[in-house]
Amino acid sequence: MSSPNDALAVQEVVEAEGHLIDSHIMEQIFDAVVEYGGRFEVEKFSIGRTNSEPSHLRMRLSAPDQDRMRKLLVHLLGLGCSPVDAGDAALAEAESDRCAPEDFYSTTNHRTQVRAGGQWVDVQNQRMDALVVVSGGGARCRRLRDLRTGDRVVVGMRGIRVTPESKERDRLAFxxxxxxxxxxxxxxxxxxxxxxxxxxxxxxxxxxxxxxxxxxxxxxxxxxxxxxxxxxxxxxxxxxxxxxxxxxxxxxxxxxxxxxxxxxxxxxxxxxxxxxxxxxxxxxxxxxxxxxxxxxxxxxxxxxxxxxxxxxxxxxxxxxxxxxxxxxxxxxxxxxxxxxxxxxxxxxxxxxxxxxxxxxxxxxxxxxxxxxxxxxxxxxxxxxxxxxxxxxxxxxxxxxxxxxxxxxxx
Ligand SMILES: NC(=O)c1ccc[n+]([C@@H]2O[C@H](COP(=O)([O-])OP(=O)(O)OC[C@H]3O[C@@H](n4cnc5c(N)ncnc54)[C@H](O)[C@@H]3O)[C@@H](O)[C@H]2O)c1
CATH class of the missing domain: 3.40.50.10690 (putative lor/sdh protein like domains)
Structure with a gap:
């Protein structure tokens, strides 16, 4: 009989940083792992000690197969949780206008960075349901209809960091x-x-x-x-x-x-x-x-x-x-x-x-x-x-x- 601690077939180590506790992001991360049939093992967690200091989470994920791990990672990315071993974001060229490579990364409305040429760069013009096009060392959200032949589009989910908005610290205003x-x-x-x-x-x-x-x-x-x-x-x-x-x-x-x-x-x-x-x-x-x-x-x-x-x-x-x-x-x-x-x-x-x-x-x-x-x-x-x-x-x-x-x- 398998114990809850047994590793599943596919493993990945992910990290998240931010106001994970009071913005309820941590529980969403754990829920997502369970929902996709995976398991988690927290390897490190340090809690932010002041209003402004972020918390940091590192955990090992296991999932029954590659497909479920991929879906889980896509979901976790939107919660600001990305794979640790990220190299540069993978890029693929658009073969024709308005036609994106099949596995293009579809954006959220949260602050996003991609790694290009070994550097993390902020994605400009952030909005949801867009693609990220990398050119000249910068990265920008582009709507599908604005995509042009030869644009280098971020594909897959490595080399991408998303920072979900955390709960207001100045609780008065909002x-x-x-x-x-x-x-x-x-x-x-x-x-x-x-x-x-x-x-x-x-x-x-x-x-x-x-x-x-x-x-x-x-x-x-x-x-x-x-x-x-x-x-x-x-x-x-x-x-x-x-x-x-x-x-x-x-x-x-x-x-x-x-x-x-x-x-x-x-x-x-x-x-x-x-x-x-x-x-x-x-x-x-x-x-x-x-x-x-x-x-x-x-x-x-x-x-x-x-x-x-x-x-x-x-x-x-x-x-x-x-x-x-x-x-x-x-x-x-x-x-x-x-x-x-x-x-x-x-x-x-x-x-x-x-x-x-x-x-x-x-x-x-x-x-x-x-x-x-x-x-x-x-x-x-x-x-x-x-x-x-x-x-x-x-x-x-x-x-x-x-x-x-x-x-x-x-
Ligand atoms: N004569 C015209 O040319 C004409 C007439 C009507 C609508 N339109 C067009 O249709 C489109 C949709 O119109 P829309 O934005 O009115 O429709 P909509 O249905 O998108 O929005 C109307 C909203 O008003 C809300 N509402 C109703 N009474 C309210 C109240 N007293 N206080 C607060 N909210 C209230 C409703 O709950 C609803 O969400 C627009 O592009 C509009 O220009 C054109």
């Missing part, structure tokens, strides 16, 4: 986030802490990016969001055609999808109003021109144009119009979003499942996301895609924005 999703009752706390995060982000020279859906306008959130833009707290707005249409409809006609923003009543023939708004923008030649000509005098996009805050409106299958600025080529829309997310320190996702999840996929794990939605499942979905840095505030987005603009009022 405290409401430690429990993942905060409920309606805690909304004032969430607003206060979001305001503190906005200030902190700006002090550190990073951008605050707002991702917003049309429900921001429907719930009366347009005036407070416009104020936040005017007061300099927003550095880019990422949205879709609908936000633009309803924001402009509200500014020109005082309705949002035909409902009067002043008293919440249905305006007679109001259902045409969003088309009238689009028509007005077509007449002006575009949103910027509508602002410059004095046709558009208030609203979210008006403040963006006036303050020089970039906005991106991504198209979708259900769009009316669309507005001239709406980017209908989805690859270009993704690129435009990604460009605005460079140097973001905080992203506020406000009432848009589609755009919040899209943005979550583009961000590295050290950029914080506050996801405000009436439906707790949306925040969970953003986290499920691997963006563990997201927390949800379950409340009405109009109310949230009103409180946030008051909390940040100069």
């Amino acid at each position: 405290a409401f986030m430690s429990h993942g999703i905060s409920s309606e009752r805690q909304v004032e706390t969430a607003v206060r802490q979001t305001a503190a995060l906005v200030r902190q982000t700006m002090e550190s020279g990073k951008k605050v990016v707002v991702v917003a859906g049309p429900v921001v306008v429907h719930t009366g959130g347009a005036p407070p969001l416009a104020r936040l833009i005017r007061d300099g707290f927003v550095h880019a707005v990422l949205s879709g055609n609908a936000l633009g249409v309803h924001d402009i409809e509200a500014a020109l006609l005082g309705t949002s999808l035909g409902i009067r923003t002043a008293d919440g009543r249905q305006e007679e023939h109001g259902h045409r109003n969003h088309m009238r708004a689009i028509n007005a923008v077509y007449h002006a030649g575009g949103i910027r021109q509508a602002v410059e000509s004095g046709r558009l005098e208030s609203g979210i996009l008006f403040e963006c144009v006036r303050a020089g805050v970039p906005f991106v409106l991504a198209g979708s299958l259900r769009d009316d119009g669309p507005l001239p600025e709406t980017v209908t080529d989805m690859n270009q829309a993704q690129d435009a979003y990604a460009a605005q997310l460079q140097d973001a320190g905080l992203v506020l996702c406000l009432g848009s499942m589609l755009h919040s999840i899209a943005v979550g996929n583009m961000l590295p794990s050290w950029v914080k996301i506050v996801c405000v939605d009436i439906n707790p499942a949306v925040a969970t979905k953003v986290s499920d895609r691997g963006t563990g840095q997201a927390v949800g505030v379950v409340t009405d987005v109009g109310l949230f924005l009103e409180l946030l603009s008051k909390a940040l009022a100069p």
Whole structure:
């Protein structure tokens, strides 16, 4: 009869370093080994003795066969646990555009290094679901569609180090986030802490990016969001055609999808109003021109144009119009979003499942996301895609924005 200490056929020694205990990474590592039918033997463990000192783990793994060991190592890599004997990362050339070698390494959103020419180099442009291309001694995340013939792509899982984000040490700033999703009752706390995060982000020279859906306008959130833009707290707005249409409809006609923003009543023939708004923008030649000509005098996009805050409106299958600025080529829309997310320190996702999840996929794990939605499942979905840095505030987005603009009022 075999004892639990008997070694299985295939062995490997792995190491991990970081805040392994209080970030619960250690238990995830052990669970993964068991889940893949393997065994572990801890050879060395030293616990970090201070707030900032990392812990260090070295353990011998056994698995029943090569295939299970390979799958286990891929899983452990995402937890920051990599083989000790790592030489350089293996590279293989792309044979043609957009065609990666079969066993390409697929990235997480965590800080990643690869070993090239005997040196560990930081992977630039970190995001999930990308490949790592090594060139000229550097390494960079590249989306599959951006891969070009001859690119040298990291394959396998050796010579790769991943550092998962550890739990916040400054527990004050992101405290409401430690429990993942905060409920309606805690909304004032969430607003206060979001305001503190906005200030902190700006002090550190990073951008605050707002991702917003049309429900921001429907719930009366347009005036407070416009104020936040005017007061300099927003550095880019990422949205879709609908936000633009309803924001402009509200500014020109005082309705949002035909409902009067002043008293919440249905305006007679109001259902045409969003088309009238689009028509007005077509007449002006575009949103910027509508602002410059004095046709558009208030609203979210008006403040963006006036303050020089970039906005991106991504198209979708259900769009009316669309507005001239709406980017209908989805690859270009993704690129435009990604460009605005460079140097973001905080992203506020406000009432848009589609755009919040899209943005979550583009961000590295050290950029914080506050996801405000009436439906707790949306925040969970953003986290499920691997963006563990997201927390949800379950409340009405109009109310949230009103409180946030008051909390940040100069
Ligand atoms: N007329 C148009 O052109 C038009 C109209 C609607 C949508 N669209 C497009 O369709 C796409 C998806 O639209 P979307 O982002 O609105 O849809 P979505 O379903 O992705 O997101 C809407 C989100 O708002 C949340 N929500 C609803 N009421 C709320 C409230 N009071 N407070 C907080 N959150 C609330 C929902 O739970 C949901 O998660 C976009 O590209 C949009 O531009 C176009």
